[in-house]
Amino acid sequence: LPIIRAQSSPGYTPEANFYKVEAILRPWRIQQVSSALLKMGIRGITVSDVRGFGAQGGSAERQAGSEFSEDNFVVKVKMEIVVSKDQVEEVIAKIIDQARTGEIGDGKIFVSPVADIIRVRTGERGEKAERMTGGRSDMFSVGSSTT
Numbered sequence: 001l002p003i004i005r006a007q008s009s010p011g012y013t014p015e016a017n018f019y020k021v022e023a024i025l026r027p028w029r030i031q032q033v034s035s036a037l038l039k040m041g042i043r044g045i046t047v048s049d050v051r052g053f054g055a056q057g058g059s060a061e062r063q064a065g066s067e068f069s070e071d072n073f074v075v076k077v078k079m080e081i082v083v084s085k086d087q088v089e090e091v092i093a094k095i096i097d098q099a100r101t102g103e104i105g106d107g108k109i110f111v112s113p114v115a116d117i118i119r120v121r122t123g124e125r126g127e128k129a130e131r132m133t134g135g136r137s138d139m140f141s142v143g144s145s146t147t
């Protein structure tokens, strides 16, 4: 498949330090997507089993003029990843790279600003709460014991 680059959105982009990348994807691609994200230092991911319809409608295969009923929703997985602003584009690119088949029903990605992050265990907020052990800040930190 050709490499697809996400084009940048003109216009409305609410400013925030953190964003939620929410991807509705084919269930059988989730393992592949999450292991690729893990490799690039993403450590916090939430997934949910969901059902829905888009252009794919309620069918496993294309079907012109199909009607949608609740029974017809296609099983999908919703993946939510909250990251710092400068990680958003690489996360989107990785998801597209790993989830895309080129067929109808590959899914959609929604990006929204996140006002704050709080780690329940410690009460840390913001940047401190966003950082994960083994995450990018560990992988690329200068002077870390492993480099």
Ligand code: ATP
Pocket: 043, 044, 045, 046, 047, 080, 081, 082, 083, 119, 120, 121, 122, 129, 132
């Ligand atoms: P702790 O160090 O206390 O374990 P943590 O930051 O590692 O804190 P967890 O309590 O392990 O967070 O996270 C609980 C759940 O929250 C995870 O299983 C995951 O579903 C979700 N989660 C955590 N961080 C993120 C994130 N950045 N994006 C999306 N989901 C996340």
Ligand code: GLN
Pocket: 041, 042, 043, 044, 045, 081, 082, 083, 084, 087, 130, 131, 132, 133, 134, 135, 136, 137, 138
């Ligand atoms: N940006 C975080 C870090 O580098 C990881 C974020 C995440 O795993 N969702 O530690």
